Amino acid sequence: MSGVPIQSPVPAGRSTRKPKGEGHARRAEILDAAERIFVEVGYDGATIRRIADEVGLSSTALYMHFPEKSAILHEICEGAFGRLQAANATVLAEGGPAEVKLRRLMEGYIAFGFANPNAYRLIYLTRPVEAREGADSASQRLGGELYRAFEALIEEVGAAGGLRGEVRATAQALWAGAHGIVSLMITKPYFDWVDREVLTRTMMDALFAGLLKP
Missing domain, CATH: 1.10.357.10 (Tetracycline Repressor, domain 2)
Structure with missing residues (x-):
């Protein structure tokens, strides 16, 4: 054993958390994730938390890009x-x-x-x-x-x-x-x-x- 901690794998389909300030790229990432989720579980089944988790954001951070779920759609x-x-x-x-x-x-x-x-x-x-x-x-x-x-x-x-x-x-x-x-x-x-x-x-x-x- 090398003694180096083993990192847990990132769940498939999700992004790791990224630094702040990525602006348009982050917004596009949210839209792509939400589009997949809306189709997968329907608009009612999709939550802000689920979309935020998909792109490695907190719900609060996602609200900085979109005020509500309908705005994403x-x-x-x-x-x-x-x-x-x-x-x-x-x-x-x-x-x-x-x-x-x-x-x-x-x-x-x-x-x-x-x-x-x-x-x-x-x-x-x-x-x-x-x-x-x-x-x-x-x-x-x-x-x-x-x-x-x-x-x-x-x-x-x-x-x-x-x-x-x-x-x-x-x-x-x-x-x-x-x-x-x-x-x-x-x-x-x-x-x-x-x-x-x-x-x-x-x-x-x-x-x-x-x-x-x-």
């Missing part, structure tokens, strides 16, 4: 909507026919869901009442802006005579299709799915063939 939702909005803006700024941009927009939405499954669950699948409070909240505003931009692009396709039906029904059917493939694959990973890209392409081909004119 709001920031997670706003951040996710903001990232998706930025990706959409890139597609909308591209040239080309509206129907081409529409498909790219939907493919980007699906890719976002698979790349951010926990955030996607929170903003589109399991969001509690606290995340929906206030029509003027930033998350509500961003989500509304995303959908309005999507619908406006479909209106553009319709104005060129490219729709089989009316705009609102087409928009909702397309969104439902994209949401369905993401939500099913991230919540039912044990199902014997075909390759994700193959399934996405097959679903998109069917939607566009049925809802848009050639």
